[in-house]
Amino acid sequence: NNNPLNLAIITSGYFAVKTKEGNIFYTRDGRFGLDSEKRLVTIKGHFVLNSAKSEINFTDISNVSFVKDGSIINNGSVIDKIGIFSFKDEQELTQQSDNLISSNQEALLNTNAKVVPGSIEDSNVDTTKALIEMIEATKAFEQAQKVIDEYEQMKKKTINTSHKNI
Secondary structure, three states, X not given: OOOOOOEEEOOOOEEEEEOOOOOEEEEOOXXXXXXXXXXXXXXXXXXXEEOOXXXXXXXXXXXXXXXXXXEEEEOOEEEEEEOEEEOOOHHHOEEOOOOOXXXXXXXXXXXXXXXXXXXXXXXXXXXXXXXXXXXXXXHHHHHHHHHHHHHHHHHHHHHHHHHHOO
């Protein structure tokens, strides 16, 4: 992962993105690139928005970098700032497709947000470990089910035996 356009948010907040249909969503997925018109886009082609919720366009992409506060530097000058937004109640956010999130709440510009340029946010789930735990849980459930089945069979035998002795 050596893409200098990738960004990982290390504070709270979400990148604002706009679909080709013009809808604004939010994401923490900072895998970015450029489209044919030198606009900053997600890997799904959604437009990454600046702090004013406008598309980020580059005229010269030869010397572009990001600063920890989300400022975009081109040839030594700040040309824009990546938009990172927060919400009052994150429980009210709605998961959409493509790692996108929507909300009926007002998105508030997070002026204290910090990013790590050239990085992406790692998942907090170890898929191999999660898969092993799921297999172990399934085996434990199957074993418990066998014990219950055997108990039920023993109970039936006991009932049948006691009825014969009456």
